[in-house]
Amino acid sequence: MNFQQYLPGLQSWIETLPLLGKTKLLFGVTLLDIFALFGGMHLVGMALIGGCTILINVRFMGAGVIDATPQSMWKSLRPWVIVGVVLAIFSGLIMGALTASKLFQSNAFFAKMMALAAALIFSFGVTGSIARHEGKVSRNALIATVVALLLWVLSLFVFGSTEVTNVGLFHVVTACFAIVLVFGANQTRIIAAATYGVLYGGTYIMYWIVGFNSFDQIYLDIARYAVILGFLVVAALLFLELRKNNALAASGPARMIALFSILTWVTVAAGGRWIGFSP
Amino acid sequence: MFHDLVDWLQHSLGKSGPDGQSWSEMLHESLNLWNVTEGTHVLTLMFFAGTIWIVDLRMMGVAFRNLPFSKLNDRILPITIVSFACMVATGVIAFFGRDPLMYYHDIWFRFKMIFLVIASVNIFWFHNMVQKNQAEWDAMEKPPTAVRVSGAISMASWLMMIFLGRLIAYDYFHCDKVQPGSFVYVFEECKSALRYLETPADGGTPAADGAAPADAAPADAAPADGAATPPADGAQPAEEKPKEPATPEKPAKPAPGKGG
Numbered sequence: 098m099n100f101q102q103y104l105p106g107l108q109s110w111i112e113t114l115p116l117l118g119k120t121k122l123l124f125g126v127t128l129l130d131i132f133a134l135f136g137g138m139h140l141v142g143m144a145l146i147g148g149c150t151i152l153i154n155v156r157f158m159g160a161g162v163i164d165a166t167p168q169s170m171w172k173s174l175r176p177w178v179i180v181g182v183v184l185a186i187f188s189g190l191i192m193g194a195l196t197a198s199k200l201f202q203s204n205a206f207f208a209k210m211m212a213l214a215a216a217l218i219f220s221f222g223v224t225g226s227i228a229r230h231e232g233k234v235s236r237n238a239l240i241a242t243v244v245a246l247l248l249w250v251l252s253l254f255v256f257g258s259t260e261v262t263n264v265g266l267f268h269v270v271t272a273c274f275a276i277v278l279v280f281g282a283n284q285t286r287i288i289a290a291a292t293y294g295v296l297y298g299g300t301y302i303m304y305w306i307v308g309f310n311s312f313d314q315i316y317l318d319i320a321r322y323a324v325i326l327g328f329l330v331v332a333a334l335l336f337l338e339l340r341k342n343n344a345l346a347a348s349g350p351a352r353m354i355a356l357f358s359i360l361t362w363v364t365v366a367a368g369g370r371w372i373g374f375s376p
Numbered sequence: 377m378f379h380d381l382v383d384w385l386q387h388s389l390g391k392s393g394p395d396g397q398s399w400s401e402m403l404h405e406s407l408n409l410w411n412v413t414e415g416t417h418v419l420t421l422m423f424f425a426g427t428i429w430i431v432d433l434r435m436m437g438v439a440f441r442n443l444p445f446s447k448l449n450d451r452i453l454p455i456t457i458v459s460f461a462c463m464v465a466t467g468v469i470a471f472f473g474r475d476p477l478m479y480y481h482d483i484w485f486r487f488k489m490i491f492l493v494i495a496s497v498n499i500f501w502f503h504n505m506v507q508k509n510q511a512e513w514d515a516m517e518k519p520p521t522a523v524r525v526s527g528a529i530s531m532a533s534w535l536m537m538i539f540l541g542r543l544i545a546y547d548y549f550h551c552d553k554v555q556p557g558s559f560v561y562v563f564e565e566c567k568s569a570l571r572y573l574e575t576p577a578d579g580g581t582p583a584a585d586g587a588a589p590a591d592a593a594p595a596d597a598a599p600a601d602g603a604a605t606p607p608a609d610g611a612q613p614a615e616e617k618p619k620e621p622a623t624p625e626k627p628a629k630p631a632p633g634k635g636g
Contacts, residue, residue: 147422165447312407
């Protein structure tokens with residue numbers, strides 16, 4: 098599933114976009130010459146978004162900076178989220194234009210864009226509303242959440258059903274484990290750490306230290322099942338933690354939304370990284 | 377300085393089995409392991425830098441001015457430390473598993489390490505000198521100059537490391553492209569790198585062979601000087617595959633490390 102399939106009429110325009118790279122800026126320097134700077138800018142933008150997103154959403158879950166109210170936190174973080182989004186989108190547009198032909202037919206890029214739309218809805222349509230209402234989810238926020246969730250599920254489906262890039266879902270599962278480790282109860286943390294260590298530490302050792310051939314189907318299957326099993330375990334742990342009432346910052350639905358908000362941004366970042374790893 | 381050590385890490389450490397590959401080569405040759413490791417490195421960077429910048433902004437008196445520094449720092453620090461530990465672990469493995477000699481002789485990597493040292497010294501300075509009288513400035517909206525300077529150094533150092541890390545993908549200044557005797561030539565220790573290129577150890581992958589390491593460049597976009605100019609975040613235009621080590625042929629695999 099990619100943009101080329103749905104917007105074939107744009108093909109000829111897309112093919113002209115990389116020519117922008119030869120546009121002369123100052124002193125004869127072209128956009129292509131300073132491509133790396135946009136790559137760095139993109140990462141800086143994503144880092145700003147990542148930091149702010151995790152802080153506000155972990156706060157909704159009842160952890161993190163609990164000395165500030167969600168409302169005051171969002172007030173302080175929102176400008177930096179905006180700076181991050183502007184940097185990431187500006188640099189992303191330039192990088193995207195210069196590599197438009199590839200991105201147009203990339204499933205990973207399609208997945209990233211769907212996740213980005215979901216993440217933007219969460220960050221600007223839902224998070225602020227929940228913060229303003231001190232942890233309560235309004236009807237409009239709930240509608241926006243449903244739309245964002247649908248986009249995110251579509252993104253995960255495309256990501257997960259594309260050969261090679263499907264491995265990138267490992268990052269989303271890892272993020273779930275990290276969230277459990279950050280805000281879970283001690284017992285939950287131990288279970289999460291042990292599960293993660295056995296499943297992924299084991300996979301690592303199997304491939305690397307023991308030296309099993311990572312191209313053998315049987316080991317590919319083992320790695321795939323490890324990701325699925327890890328996902329099921331961490332989903333169960335998260336569900337149990339989010340159901341607990343000891344997180345006072347937000348209502349149950351708001352805590353669930355906070356979790357999804359973090360995961361959509363992780364999917365955006367993972368999608369971007371795996372565009373480059375795909376053939 | 378450490379060329380021989382890095383060479384040993386790349387070609388000898390863990391060498392065993394029928395293929396006679398070292399751990400570094402095994403990781404490089406693995407289908408997804410390097411990609412997963414490097415992807416995790418970038419993602420943890422996102423959370424590490426993002427959270428430490430929030431603390432830096434508070435130190436500079438720019439954000440969270442109404443919240444005492446300690447209340448913010450103590451709550452964010454665990455997330456920052458965990459992200460940092462994951463980022464360093466995956467960074468070391470990514471370095472180890474993808475032509476460490478190339479990284480070792482890369483100018484951007486060296487500058488990045490310099491900024492890592494600057495950031496570390498700054499943390500040391502902050503904890504041992506600046507933070508001693510934290511009680512006095514903890515609740516100040518605009519902390520004293522030393523605190524603000526420390527915050528600014530931290531923020532700038534990590535910013536630089538992100539940009540330099542991104543530039544490692546580019547082979548503008550690889551040893552085979554720089555003028556012998558120039559500053560870059562000396563700074564990158566090109567003498568030992570080029571000597572190694574001429575006599576590769578055990579038929580291993582020569583470093584600095586012009587093949588862009590992590591993020592390859594679009595061949596059609598290469599400037600006149602031959603410097604590679606890579607693609608968008610994650611994007612991978614024209615292929616410039618890294619040179620494959622002298623190992624038995626394996627099925628097609630994704631080109632490791634391409635993209636942003």
